[in-house]
Amino acid sequence: MEQIHATIRMFFPVDRETEALEILGSMTEQIKVETGCIDCRLYRGIQSPHAILFEQ
Numbered sequence: 709m710e711q712i713h714a715t716i717r718m719f720f721p722v723d724r725e726t727e728a729l730e731i732l733g734s735m736t737e738q739i740k741v742e743t744g745c746i747d748c749r750l751y752r753g754i755q756s757p758h759a760i761l762f763e764q
Contacts, residue, residue: 711746716762717753725758732762739764 720728732750739748745764753759 712764714762714764718760718762719756719758720760722758725760728760732760736762 718728729750736748736750739745748764749762751761751763753761
């Protein structure tokens with residue numbers, strides 16, 4: 709079985725971070741229930757607090 713692992717690091721303007729987290733969080737929950745999905749996570753950057761990481 710083939711697997712795809714993707715990690716995307718995104719930066720948003722400070723005034724849009726909350727909105728971005730809400731949208732990405734919703735997407736993460738939808739993706740988790742897709743057939744074949746092992747996991748999908750959303751992280752905040754430690755070294756770059758304005759970075760949002762999306763891992764699938």
